Amino acid sequence: MTVLDPARSGQFRTAAQHASRRVPIAQRDELASHVLDAMRGQHYESAAAVAVLDGDRLVGLVTIERLLAAQPTAPISLLMDANPPVVASSTVQEQAAWKAVHHNEPTLAVIDEGRFAGLVPATALLEVLLTEHNEDLVRLGGFLRSASPAQMTTVEPVLRRLWHRLPWLGVGLVGALLAAGIVGNFEADLAEHVLIAFFVPGVVYLADAIGTQTEALVIRGLSLGIGVRRIVGREIATGALLGLILGGVSLLLVGSIWRDWHVALAVALSLLAAASIATVIALVLPWGISKLGKDPAFGSGPLATVTQDLLTVMIYLITASALVV
The missing domain is CATH 3.10.580.10 (CBS-domain)
Structure with a gap:
């Protein structure tokens, strides 16, 4: 032997x-x-x-x-x-x-x-x-590199959870105050044409929803080693098409129900622009946060949401003021 x-x-x-x-x-x-x-x-x-x-x-x-x-x-x-x-x-x-x-x-x-x-x-x-x-x-789970950080964040104590989340949510609070300021600048237009205010939540929600879908795809792709460059073209095209479809449907519905085709056109154009921009933001932020060595699951959602909301509100109110007032 x-x-x-x-x-x-x-x-x-x-x-x-x-x-x-x-x-x-x-x-x-x-x-x-x-x-x-x-x-x-x-x-x-x-x-x-x-x-x-x-x-x-x-x-x-x-x-x-x-x-x-x-x-x-x-x-x-x-x-x-x-x-x-x-x-x-x-x-x-x-x-x-x-x-x-x-x-x-x-x-x-x-x-x-x-x-x-x-x-x-x-x-x-x-x-x-x-x-x-x-x-x-x-x-x-859509995490990067190792499941250990994901497991740790699942069982970590309350104070640690607050430390991971509060900074990003603090950015969201600042964004909410900025959004209130933007809306305040259009107070006269909104008072004259109240119908414009009816569609602020809907336009903001749809832009956020499109951005959230893109974020999920990007974070999942990063966890599987798929770079943003491989999906950026198709995702931007998808976002623009979603905005075009939703904008077209909203144009017909708002115009038919409320009989104000100027507001309907403002909603449609805002959805087209906001959907396209939300897709770009949702592509860039997770990629940038991962490049900084941070988990995009914590930061990309709140940061992308506040950025998209500010831009969406601004786009919609500027468009509506130009077309309606």
Whole structure:
């Protein structure tokens, strides 16, 4: 019986990265007692199974439990699993780990062009499964890089939660005051044409809704490694088309119901402009916040909302004043 020196492949995220050659090795004609005697005093990275070789070719695996329970004179060839889970060195680590689990084996043999390359220890298999599970949660949750910050923010104490959220909401409060100031500047126009005020909430809401949809797509894309450049053109075009469709529908509805086609046109044009601008803002802010190393899930929503609201209110009131007054 022999022990092979450690050797690790430089491949990233493959079975070879986790394979260890410092494991018990036996020949198929050795006896169980000889294998156990040879294992004593040796330091292995994993001793959950003995690799049975014929030259440099793997012919089977024997679990340590079966080896300890065997008769001393039992040959290894009768104890081994002649069809153990085997993967190529280039196999993706997640596929390799699941193959070991499905075969109910404590380890996994790695083969490099037919030659034995090592065994993946049980601890490495568990680490791979946990890592891949963590990454899946990241993708589902729309977080960047790691789920650890997301998990921490979920269970963090109240004061910490306030620290993460209040600064962004403080920006929103300032924006609300600015929006009130903008509306105040059009007080005379609103007093003369009250109908204009009826549609401020609707125009603001639709612009926010379009921006929120874009933000969700951008944050999800960032978590999956999809850059903003890959979606910016299609998303801006989508925002403009949404504004065009919503504007056209509002033009017909407002004009037909309230019989004021000037206000209807102001609402329609404002929706077209606000939807296009909201899409751009929703694209830029999450990208910028992530570039600063911050989680866009906290900041992009409040910051984008207040920016969109200010611009939307300004666009609508200026348009309405120009067309109606």
